[in-house]
Amino acid sequence: MSASAERRIAALRDEIHKHDHLYFVENNPQISDEQYDRLVAELRSLESRHPELITPDSPTQRVGERPLSGFKQVRHRVPMLSIDNTYSPDEVRDFDGRVRKLLEVSSIAYVVEPKIDGVAVALRYEAGALVLGATRGDGETGDDITQNVRVIRSIPLRLGGDAWPAVVEVRGEVYWPRKAFDETNRQREATGEPPFANPRNATAGTLKQLDARLVAPRKLAFIAHGVGEIDPLPAEVDRYWLMLDRLRGWGVPTNPHTRRFDDLEALLEFIAEWDAQRHKLAYATDGLVIKVDRFDYRDRLGNTSKSPRWCIAFKYAAEQAQTVVESVDFQVGKLGTITPVANLRPVLLAGTTVRRASLHNFEQVERLDIHIGDTVTIEKAGEIIPQVVSVDGAKRVPGARRVAPPSECPSCGGPVQKDENGVYLRCQNPSCGAQVVERLRFFCGRDQMDIEGAGVALIEALVAAKLVHGYADMFRLHERRDDLLKLERMGEKSVDNLLAGIDAAKSRSLARLLAALAIQHVGASTAEVIAEYFGSLTAIAAADESALQQVEGVGPEVAGSISRWFRSDAGQKTIAALQSAGVDPKQTRREIAADSPFAGKTVVVTGTLKNYSRSQIEDRLKSLGAKVSGSVSKKTAYVVYGDEAGSKLDKARELGVATLSEDEFEHMLTRS
Ligand SMILES: [Zn+2]
Incomplete structure (x- = not known):
């Protein structure tokens, strides 16, 4: 070395x-x-x-290794208690009164922090290195989510500076910044997956993923709001305010809006002011947390069975309004998903006039039991899209019609069917007009083929005039110049611009084209790795599900979806039409050593290797042309094993599968 x-x-x-x-x-x-x-x-x-x-x-x-089979349980050395809530300034005064009485002092300094709507976690650093991330769980025991917190990039893997105690346990909130949340939802909708409704619930779900590779692209963030075990606690750090300073010095993100108050009246004024300011933050907050600053006071106050006596949350009332459902529309998405949308009597909510609210799906409609004409309460949860939260049954007018799922597609009249999870209703007609328009709109969109001049109005006109039925027809519009000129608002100049935009789109990368095809579960990043691996439409079309799963990050669900699309009648016609219209981008493939002893062989890795992490050995094997599998069967050609190899090695020996130590594996490579 x-x-x-x-x-x-x-x-x-x-x-x-x-x-x-x-x-x-x-x-x-x-x-x-x-x-x-x-x-x-x-x-x-x-x-x-x-x-x-x-x-x-x-x-x-940072990027996780193998998916876990489950989470280990972790015992919190200092329990992670929940915080009591208050909803009015009077309750905050009561809290202050209780604290002063217990401590027998006349005034107290408080630190006030925004209450971020996320998921509480504990991060343990030993000798400055992150060794454990855990959820709160029941307060005594949580889940070991170390692999998932490691991919959150605002969480330092190592504390900065060098003056940290041997053990530092940082507590804080993992949350989903608004921009990243919207971005993920946009991608989910693009690939036909249901969007997340609520950032906090979605954050909790994300942290429970067994595969950290799914966590990383969601771009969660972290802000510290406390500490657990600190050993040794520096003597001069006798207050939380000073601890926050230390945390910042170690590179741990803390909230810049944190304030310290010696005076309760000033604190109450801040609570009133903050209600307006909090909406400007890049993340959702529902209140403030008020904490006694001095650590010795905190110790004297202690805890009740559920929560600390030295801190309390102030929660702002959720912004709600009442209005009437005037009608319900059914929108058809590009993959045929039918979404019910409520048209509301216009109402002012959190500063904007709300006219529509998504009802998400028919399960939700049934749960709320919505009838046309119902008086409903709407809410901006985390200030996102308005949601209908409840129906006022007492105000229902006699004879009100209930909202029933359509028995046929509202756009084409084609058959509809519930999807595999029974939540979404989909139009089954692949040439459904609404779907064709939505798919073309997506195909031409800025993040996909980026065809300038092809906006919604034009696409609707092209489909209505029967000039375009599928993607490839866009690239044949040169031959239809006269027809284009007959469309409303299309002069020579706009036709020229459109045709130039179409020409430019012909040279988009394979990854972009693949993402533009609106195949379920295939977003931009999946399209990129697949394009890089296979290099052409023809090669992707020829790959079966197991070949597709050789691509890093592609699991059975994604592979199945791609394979079904490319094997379907419509998929094959689409590819042939695009290719004959001259749209057939190629991408350089990753080098694969065809003459390696592992080419085409199924290999299983088990135990801890000396020279490779799990993802490194898998990459290495894939670049040698091997198929990497997680379980040993008669089809396995080799099992490569390291230290502490368990049942997989036993099974290989039982089945008579060839086994290779790490040295033997290296030896085979140098021999070949
Ligand atoms: Zn339809």
Whole structure:
């Protein structure tokens, strides 16, 4: 091992940690994304040459390894209690009165923090390195979600500076910033998955994913709001306010809106002011948390059986309004999903006039038992899209019609069917007019084929005039110039612009084209890895489900969806039509060594290897043309095993499958 590589690796890690902090915590990036990517690429390449130098706190290790089969339980050394809620200034005064009486003092300093609507977690650092992330659970015991918190980039893998105690347990909130939440929902809708309704619930669900690779792209964030075990606690840090200072110094994100008050009246004024300000934040908050500052006071106050006596939450009332459901529309999406949307009597809510509210699906309609003409309560949960939360049954007019799921598609009259989960209703007619328009709109959209000049109105006109039926027809519009000129508002100039936009779109990458086809579960990032792996439409079409699953991050569900699409009649026609219209982008494939002893063989890896992490050995095997599998069967060609290999190795020996130690594996490669 070369000492210079070791030094360079250490320097790169420091550099990357510093820029992560500037970017994700300070919001003040000092290098471009490209420069950042170059640093990471250099580190990755050095580490791949010196795998013995890879440590768990290296920034390259953020992306999780194998999916877990379940979560380990973790006992909290300091219980994670819940906080009592208050809803009025008077209740806050009562709280202050109780605290002063118990402590026998006349005034108390409080620290006040925004209450972020997220999921509480505990992060344990030993010798400055993140060793454990855990959920609150029942307060005594939570789930070990270390793998998932590691991919949250505002969480430092290593504390900054060097003056940290041996054990630092940071507590805080993992939350979903509004922008990232909307972005994920946009992608989910694009790939035909139901959007998440509520960021907090979706954050909790995300942290419970067994595969950290699904967590990383969701871009969750973290803000500290307390500490658990600190050992040793520095003597001079006798107050929470000073602890927050220390946390910031160690690179842990804390809330910049945190305030300290010596005076209860000033605190109550802040509560009143904050109600307006909180809506401007990049994340949802539903109140403030008020905490006694001094640690010795906190110790004296202690806890009730459920919550600490030294802190309380103030919650703002959710913004709600009452209105009337005038009618319900059924919208047909590009994959045929039929969504009920309520048209409301216009009502003012949280500063905007609300006229419509999504009812999401028919299960929701049934649960709420909505009838036309009903008086309903709507709410902006986390200030997102308005939701109908309840129906006032007492105000129902006699003879009101209940909202029933349509028995045929409201656009084409075609048959409808519930999807596999029984929640969504889908139109089954692939040439349904509404679906064709929605699909074309998506295909031409900025994030897909980016065809300039092809907006919704034009697409509707093209479909109505029967000039376009499918994607490929867009690329044949050159031959229909005269027909285009007959469309409303289409002069020579706009026709020229449209045709130029279509020409430019012909050279979009394979990844973009694949994402534009609106195949269920295939968003931009999945399309990218598949395009890179297969290199052409023809190669993707030829791949079966097991071949598709060789692509990193592609599981059975995604592989099944792609395979079904490419094998379907409509899929095959679409590909043939695109190719004959001259749209057939190629992408350079990842090099695969066809002559390796592992080409085409199914290989299982078990135990801990010396020179490879799990994802590294899998990448290595895939680049050697192997199929990596998780379970041993008669079809397995080799089992590569490391330390602490368990039942898989036993099973291989039982079945007579060839087994290779790590050294034997390396030896086979040098021999070939
Ligand atoms: Zn239809």
